[in-house]
Amino acid sequence: MSLVFSLSPASDIPIYRQIIQHIRRNVIQGQLQLGEQLPAVRVLAESLVVNPNTVARAYGELIRDGLLESRSGVGVFVAEEMRQVFSNAERKRRLDHAVEQLLHEALLLDFPLPDVRATLEEQWKTLQAQLTNRRKK
Amino acid sequence: MSLVFSLSPASDIPIYRQIIQHIRRNVIQGQLQLGEQLPAVRVLAESLVVNPNTVARAYGELIRDGLLESRSGVGVFVAEEMRQVFSNAERKRRLDHAVEQLLHEALLLDFPLPDVRATLEEQWKTLQAQLTNRRKK
DNA sequence: CCAAGTGTATTAGCTTACTCATACGCTCAT
DNA sequence: ATGAGCGTATGAGTAAGCTAATACACTTGG
Secondary structure (H helix, E strand, O other), X not given: OOOOXXXXXXXXXXXXXXXXXXXXHHHHOOOOOOOOXXXXXXXXXXXXXXXXXXXXXXXXXXXXXXXXXEEOOOEEEEOOOOOOOOOHHHHHHHHHHHHHHHHHHHHHOOOOHXXXXXXXXXXXXXXXXXXXXXXXO | OOXXXXXXXXXXXXXXXXXXXXXXXXXXXXXXXXXXXXOOHHHHHHHHOOOHHHHHHHHHHHHHOOXXXXXXXXXXXXXXXXXXXXXXXXXXXXXXXXXXXXXXXXXXXXXXXXXXXXXXXXXXXXXXXXHHHHHHO
């Protein structure tokens, strides 16, 4: 069971959202393989010392996003293929929004465009490296 | 008074946050000049049919971010120079986080990197165009 | 100096969001 | 077919967030 992390009770981010964030990252970085089963809601709940329902809520949201899949009575798994949840128009709209968010933050922080570009490329390389590393193992 | 907009009551985004968003955009796009005075809290509040306190809250947050400045008893103005609100480490941390957000969203939506790059460059060009247009007038 | 303008602070009501307790329904190995 | 595992649904209590009402404090022009 490769999903291990802990929560920050001090953080003002809700528990279920912290869980979502961790799972997202684990899948994207390849620590959770495609098709791999996630811990049962009660198991992860006990490990995190929260109510099973809170974990279920996190799972549910990720299922709606298409990142996870639920086989009722069996368990929750990382989706094999990213199923098409959003229309193409919606996808583009979301990408635009995300980019706009980044640009506004960058402008607010007074970062020039090259810095943004550089950070983007750098993080992308890091992600790719992590993924290929995982595959080699 | 070049700050004119309306709210979306249907939206689940809180009013004060919508106001923040609009002001940010207006400043970034140059519709609000640096140093320009914003509408008094009561004036904007009446125009938006909300409580003055709600507007004040939006102003307050933008002041804490360094985008606006308040001269007590006089009014609220767009900051002349972006004062250094965050340490350099904090600035970098925030930029990293914003970029990570974008990349995760892009991966979730199954967009390849070139698409992200293209959208970034395109939006940047749009912003620049708006700014230079404003200056010419 | 004072009145009309401005931002600010405090408090309260209400809604939403979050978390939990509990009970239910499904699947599969035995 | 039955029990141990799993995800799911419902309701309730608590905390947090949002908006508003009201009163206070500062600046400036007359």
